[in-house]
Amino acid sequence: MKLYTYFRSSAAYRVRIALNLKGLPYEALPVHLLKDGGAHLKDDYRAVNPSALVPTLQDEGGTLTQSMAILEYLEETHPAPPLLPSAPLERARVRALAQVVACDIHPLNNLRVLRYLVRTLGIGDEAKNNWCRHWICEGFGAFEVLLARDPVAGRFCHGDAPTFADCFLVPQVYNAQRYDVKLDLYPHIARIHDACAALPAFIAAHPAQQPDAQ
């Protein structure tokens, strides 16, 4: 498999974690989002991914976009080790946790959105950073309650093995730290992040470990 990735993209980071957890080797194809106006915006990458976003996964026979769809595909084609529980209600819980990050936090803090705030709306740096922190804190507040109120949360977001939810949470914590969001208010998130961060699959997927890291 080949993964179009960017070291700091949290959506690509999710897929790197999942590939590592499943022990699937892949070739990293770095797409630099900042150099030369952004490699993701060039025609050759748009031909691969019309959304001009990373990640994109190429597997035999197909090109896959959208990190959540890619994780579901990996789960269906390489079921061991599972990254979703088996009972439908529990699967829904894990997916909902992942989607708090994928739908309620990350889309608002994406590079293209921050650029629009600055370049089109003339928002200053402090207001831009407040914007990022606001949506992270809104989302983490909900994520923390969902963890705290459910006895299924264990060492990880759902029991004692990593799931989709952890694959989404850890990159979002990495982003949060870049914006100086303190995790004191989110003890379950902080604890689960630390448990994940000790695992080889998460370590190898970290932005700092990527070939395109600077």
Place this chain on the structure above:
Amino acid sequence: MKLYTYFRSSAAYRVRIALNLKGLPYEALPVHLLKDGGAHLKDDYRAVNPSALVPTLQDEGGTLTQSMAILEYLEETHPAPPLLPSAPLERARVRALAQVVACDIHPLNNLRVLRYLVRTLGIGDEAKNNWCRHWICEGFGAFEVLLARDPVAGRFCHGDAPTFADCFLVPQVYNAQRYDVKLDLYPHIARIHDACAALPAFIAAHPAQQPDAQ
């Protein structure tokens, strides 16, 4: 089942369509997002859904949040008629289309985000409407290419029966029309929207048909 819904919420609209396509009866519990400062922000609703967003689905034994997670749950618990194809690559294609809407368009045009733009960042009405149109057009541009380049697109987004992708597309078109986005540039989207709009499941899920519509 009970569905916490708001007639104009496009995330709730997706779930209404899926429930109707699967022939599943449900009790609608309207959550008015505008009246009295927003029923979704009150403690009693936050106890149901800590994200303070609609929809929430209550089924025997569990409370489900996040529209995509709810659709996956309905697909797993009520597989007929299927709203996903059977082959993993095709399932990934349908999910990716749905996520262009769920992750790349809708989160940016949500009520809470527009309120932040206006109340916190002091953005005027015209700039706010341009913001909405910009993200809709970015997302629809990608969605249209994904439809156009793949021969699997048929009467609907994936073949000749509705899937998750149609459940997500139609509410987003409804939103686009509210912002005067013309569909001329998106002929596949326009054609598929019209095919969906003729089906009873989509008609019954339309905002104008909801008990809380005004």
